[in-house]
Structure formats: C-alpha cells, structure tokens
Amino acid sequence: MPVTKFSTPEKHMYLNGFQSYHESEAVPNTLPVGANSPQRPAHGLFAEKLSGTSFIAPRCENLQTWLYRILPSAAHLPFEKINEDGDVQANLGDLAKVNQLPRQLRWDPFDLDDSADWVRSLKLLGGVGNPAMKSGLGIFIFAAGTSMPDKLAFYSADGDFLIVLQHGVMDIQTELGHILARPNEIVVIPRGIRYRVTLPAGPIRGYILELFDGHFKLPELGPIGSNGLANARDFQAPVAAFDEDTSSAWTINCKYNNTLFSAEQNHTPFDVVGWHGLYYPYKYDLGRFNVIGSTSFDHPDPSIYTVLSHPVADFVIFPPRWLVQEDTFRPPWYHRNTMSEFMGLIMGEYDAKTGGGFRAAGASLHNVMSAHGPDADAHAKASAADLHPVKVGEGSMAFMFESPLMIGVTDWALETCHKLQHKYNEASWVPIKPAFQRSV
C-alpha cells in the first residue's frame, strides 16, 4: 500500500512522533517559560491542565498536557442527560446486556447512513467491561452522512477512541488542532478531548475501538531492533489552532458511562492558543507500516503486524506483503486462541479469506477459543499451490482488534443491523473433507 499522497491544507499541520513531548502555539510567546501555570499567562489566557494518567503514574507512562486558552473548559452550564426523539441512547448500547457467545460471527458490510452526524452514528457492536470501573472495551460501527451541526462539540469521558476509517474523509477539529483523516489512516482521540467532525467529501464509515482504561503504546521491538513495524516518527499530532468566539451559543455532547449528556456554553471550546505535553490526539497512515516476515519457512504469529498495543486490545493490520516461505502452508493455520479476534476490512480483498464472505466494511468476530481458519476452498488451493514468491494483499488492508477478553455482542449486532451471516459455519468449514490415508 503506497503512502497516502495528498496536498495538506495549511490548517492541517502536524507534529511527528508517538508520545513524545510536543509544544505548539498559534500566537507567538503563548507558552510560558518556567512556571506552567504562571500568575498571569501570556495574552490574558487561562492555563488548564488535561491529565490522561494519574499524576503519580510512572514517568514512562505519565501523560499530561497544559492548555493555554481564552476561557476555561469549566465555563458551561450543567450537563444533562439527552432526552430526544430517536434512539441515540439505544445506539450506545448497554454493556451489561451484551450476548456472550462461543460461536463464530461474521457480518456483511454495514450500511452507509446519509442522515446521521458523528455523534448519532455511533452504534455499539460489542464489548465487555464497564467504563465506570475503567475496565474493558467497546467496539462501535459508525456511518455518518452529515457534518456535526454548527457549534456542537463532542467528547467521550469513557475512554480513548481508536478510529479506523473505512470510507470517506473526516475533518476533525480538536481542542489541540485539526486532523484530516482518509481511509487507510487511523486516528486516536484520547479520553476527554473535545472535537467536532465535519465531512468534506460525503459520507463516512468505519470502526471504533474504545479503551476504557489506559492508552495505546507502540509494541516493543525486541530482536527486530530499533526500527520496523509502525515507526514512531510516522505518527502525527496536530498543531495549535484556535477560534476567537466568546459570544456564540455552543453545545457540548458528552459520552459518560455509555450515556449521552449535553451542556450549553456561550463560547467555543476550540480556543486553545497554545499547548505543550504528552497527551494529545494523533493519526497514523497504515501505508507507512514496515512489514516484517519470514524469509525461510512458516509464518510468524500475527503479533508481528501489531501497530498499537494495550493489555486489553492490540491493534493489528494485514498490509500488502511478499510471501516467500518454502514448504509452508501460507494462509493462517487452523487455530483456537485464548484471545478474541474482531476483524474488519478497510479495502480490497483479505488474502486469507478469498471466498467473498468477508468484504470491505464488513466484520468477523472469533471469540475466546472459537475454532477458525481457512475455509475449505482456501485450504484446498493453498495446499496444492506451487510455492513461489508472491505478493498478497495488493490494494487491501484488513485489521484486527485482538483482546484477551470475551467480547459480547449487542442485539444491534445480532438482529437490528440485519448484517449477520447466519450460514457462516456452513459456508466456511463444514464442507472440509478428510484426506487422511494411513498407507501414504
């Protein structure tokens, strides 16, 4: 997959680096020297701290950012639970009522939706745990067709959003600056950061993994060495950009314990003139992933494709790559794992599932110890193939949220969305025939 080439509007400027210390100011001399919260911040601004970890977290994990803004975030009326027509609360689901199922699950592509904005497009597909206890995760499908209304911002108090964009373009205005995202790019918006999503190129669709505790890290590289997989310099954070609006009526939507709340204020939340710290949103172009693989026999565990890692979920991709192994069954083996595997497809055809049942914008979920692997046709072809160097996955990008937790699924995923494939097992593995011959 080539690296995305595009002209970058001036407002979408980025700082490179993953969890490295950044500072950015849209007006010169905004950031203080010395005291982070000086008695009188420059330009008449307010200093505000945004913490992404406990204050006492080890230095290597501590994520804090200082904001210098026109008005503090606290200047708003109380948050009230949203009570509106429609099913916005139902869409966010109830993790206490998910269905824990040992069966293999697969979904046809989820529909685009011309009517919903970002906030009202979020549909809980599954998850486990409890945002209030800061444990577990949620998996959402989004399909939005309209920009968020003017003067509406959103944040999740529940966790970090890892957004995997499958279709369209997202123009995301955050408190810390702008992020423009296209398919094959991921965006991570940490807990609490306020943002709004507009759609400059029509509908958007994709997947979200929400982490209820902690934050993603890059995996350790061990014997791979100092470079490889996702390189730190390819992660991009926004630079400071602000609006000067202290007289308009704004609404802040907040996802809190998987329930939507709303508050009013008379100024823009996007008034951060400068910031410095380690807690910020970022994006990453999956086309920049440096694939490592076997050059002799067998293939490594899929952990070799890990982009971002966390104790309750790794984010893994399957990029275009060369297969050169000798005397090797090259597709994934048949397997049962202690981990749950939620897979999605951003574009193209996933090289391990060629039968047409796993399509872009669809998904599959193989939960803890659910047996799976190549379907009958893929096994037959791979077993008989002449093994030459071959490039697989050209024009394709599949991904996986891999978790040690059992991922329950919502009634929306099983019924309401009407995308569940009810003959997945019959289409994939039931037709496999034995080939055992004792005498050979």
Ligand SMILES: [Fe+2]
């Ligand atoms: Fe698997």
